[in-house]
Amino acid sequence: MKKFEEKTIHTEKIYDGKVVNLQVDDVTLPNGKTSKRELIKHPGAVAVIAITEDKKILFVEQYRKPLEKSLVEIPAGKLEPGEGPETTAYRELEEETGYTANSMEFVTSFYTSPGFADELMYLYITEDIEPLKETVAGDDDEFVELLELTLEEAKQYVQDQRIHDAKTNYAVLYLASKQT
Amino acid sequence: MKKFEEKTIHTEKIYDGKVVNLQVDDVTLPNGKTSKRELIKHPGAVAVIAITEDKKILFVEQYRKPLEKSLVEIPAGKLEPGEGPETTAYRELEEETGYTANSMEFVTSFYTSPGFADELMYLYITEDIEPLKETVAGDDDEFVELLELTLEEAKQYVQDQRIHDAKTNYAVLYLASKQT
Numbered sequence: 001m002k003k004f005e006e007k008t009i010h011t012e013k014i015y016d017g018k019v020v021n022l023q024v025d026d027v028t029l030p031n032g033k034t035s036k037r038e039l040i041k042h043p044g045a046v047a048v049i050a051i052t053e054d055k056k057i058l059f060v061e062q063y064r065k066p067l068e069k070s071l072v073e074i075p076a077g078k079l080e081p082g083e084g085p086e087t088t089a090y091r092e093l094e095e096e097t098g099y100t101a102n103s104m105e106f107v108t109s110f111y112t113s114p115g116f117a118d119e120l121m122y123l124y125i126t127e128d129i130e131p132l133k134e135t136v137a138g139d140d141d142e143f144v145e146l147l148e149l150t151l152e153e154a155k156q157y158v159q160d161q162r163i164h165d166a167k168t169n170y171a172v173l174y175l176a177s178k179q180t
Numbered sequence: 181m182k183k184f185e186e187k188t189i190h191t192e193k194i195y196d197g198k199v200v201n202l203q204v205d206d207v208t209l210p211n212g213k214t215s216k217r218e219l220i221k222h223p224g225a226v227a228v229i230a231i232t233e234d235k236k237i238l239f240v241e242q243y244r245k246p247l248e249k250s251l252v253e254i255p256a257g258k259l260e261p262g263e264g265p266e267t268t269a270y271r272e273l274e275e276e277t278g279y280t281a282n283s284m285e286f287v288t289s290f291y292t293s294p295g296f297a298d299e300l301m302y303l304y305i306t307e308d309i310e311p312l313k314e315t316v317a318g319d320d321d322e323f324v325e326l327l328e329l330t331l332e333e334a335k336q337y338v339q340d341q342r343i344h345d346a347k348t349n350y351a352v353l354y355l356a357s358k359q360t
Contacts, residue, residue, distance in 0.1 A: 003250040004243035004323045015194050015202055017218045019296050022195055022202050027245060035321040037245040038197045040220060042296070063184035065207060065217040066298040067291065070183040078295075108338070110349045111247060113292045113299055115258075116199050116222070118246040121346070141215040143184045158288070166301070166346035169290045170353065177357035 004030050006037065019078065020117075042119035046088040047076035047167040049107070049125040049175065050099060056148035057175065058097050058129075059157075059168070063143065072147060072157055073168045076121075077139075085109075085122040093129070095138030097146050101126040107174065112166055121167055151175050184210050186217065199258065200297075222299035226268040227256035227347040229287070229305040229355065230279060236328035237355065238277050238309075239337075239348070243323065252327060252337055253348045256301075257319075265289075265302040273309070275318030277326050281306040287354065292346055301347055303354075331355050 006027040014022040021041040029035055050058040063070045077092035079085060089104050107123040138144075149157065154172045157163040163172060186207040194202040201221040209215055230238040243250045257272035259265060269284050287303040318324075329337065334352045337343040343352060 003241060003325070006243050006245050015204075015218075017204070018216060019218050020202075020220065022200075024195075024197070025245060029321055030323050033321070036198065038195075038199050039246045040200065040297075041246075042293075045295075061183060063186050064291075064294040065186050065205060066219045066221075066296060067294055071291070071294055073294070076295075108349060109341075109344070111244075111251070111345045113222075113297065114244040114247055114251055114253070114345045115225075115256075116220075116246060117293065117297070119293055141209055141213070143210050145183070161289075164289070165291045165294045166350065169288060170346065170350050173350065173353055173357060177353060 006030075006035075009034065038116055040113075040117035040119070042078075042117055043081070044079045044085070044120045044122070045076055046079065046085045046092060046122045046124065047074050047171070048089050048093045048101075048104070049074055049123070049171045050093055050097065050101065050129050051125075051127045052129065052148060056150060057154055058093075058099065059147040059149055059154070059163075060096050060144040061147060062145070071164055071168075072162045073165055074171050076167060086124065089122070089124040093126070094132060094136045096144050098132050098135055099129040100132050102128040102130070123167060123171065151179065186210075186215075189214065218296055220293075220297035220299070222258075222297055223261070224259045224265070224300045224302070225256055226259065226265045226272060226302045226304065227254050227351070228269050228273045228281075228284070229254055229303070229351045230273055230277065230281065230309050231305075231307045232309065232328060236330060237334055238273075238279060239327040239329055239334070239343075240276050240324040241327060242325070251344055251348075252342045253345055254351050256347060266304065269302070269304040273306070274312060274316045276324050278312050278315055279309040280312050282308040282310070290346075290350075303347060303351065331359065
């Protein structure tokens with residue numbers, strides 16, 4: 001048996017959405033009692049640290065409805081059905097920034113909110129990018145603006161909380177830690 | 181008007197849970213078209229990097245139902261209604277580890293999944309902790325096991341994906357970057 005395993009007694013599917021599914025499971029706890037677990041099912045996502053020839057990092061600013069404000073983030077997006085994360089990394093970079101990568105290196109992965117969601121975030125890095133000759137269509141409900149920042153500028157954006165999300169804060173810390 | 185703002189036309193409350201609420205908003209996009217946004221409402225959370233006198237970092241292992249496996253994470257928990265994040269930091273450390281802190285320093289904060297959730301994670305650090313004389317009761321449906329690891333051990337846990345979540349991966353990278 002897995003450590004502290006919670007056995008599912010019953011699953012109720014609450015909502016089947018475009019991005020997330022919600023289900024509520026009744027579980028048996030290690031002490032024999034029962035409890036409810038609210039679970040968000042998510043296809044997983046990829047984020048890309050992309051660095052230009054003149055050492056600028058690519059970011060996109062976009063409105064985040066759950067926060068009712070815009071954030072500056074590294075390019076990222078959900079995995080399409082059947083798509084491997086590296087393919088998503090190439091695709092999202094093209095759709096969101098107008099750059100294409102010739103290579104892509106895996107950095108790490110992490111669950112974003114393991115307490116209530118199964119979203120797994122894969123992080124890649126590339127320093128081998130060039131502008132696309134033609135723009136690539138992305139999601140038709142997504143509006144993003146490209147920013148190219150130095151690492152020092154990005155650190156200031158973290159201070160100002162214009163960069164304020166797990167994957168992007170991680171990326172800035174990762175680049176800063178490699179610099180020293 | 182905020183950048184790329186999406187105006188809410190209609191809000192449908194789908195689920196009102198113990199940890200998360202789900203609502204679906206119809207929005208007007210910057211180009212005048214409409215779309216749906218699935219939004220998870222979460223009270224926010226706090227995580228604590230706690231370091232013992234002999235330089236061990238405190239972690240807790242617990243079963244994560246959304247992943248159907250256990251993860252090793254830094255102590256963390258949700259904000260209670262009306263509770264400030266620093267208070268949550270002291271409380272969760274006591275409940276989950278049996279240590280109490282005499283001081284607490286703010287490190288950073290970040291949204292964990294801004295695409296679909298408003299969960300804001302506050303990260304604190306303390307190197308000023310001591311064992312509690314009496315244990316403190318935590319949530320009655322939470323089963324955690326304390327681990328005390330060196331930074332080198334923690335880095336290996338990241339490699340092995342026993343540490344595999346945004347706040348904890350960030351914490352290990354943060355400590356590693358301070359060490360150099």
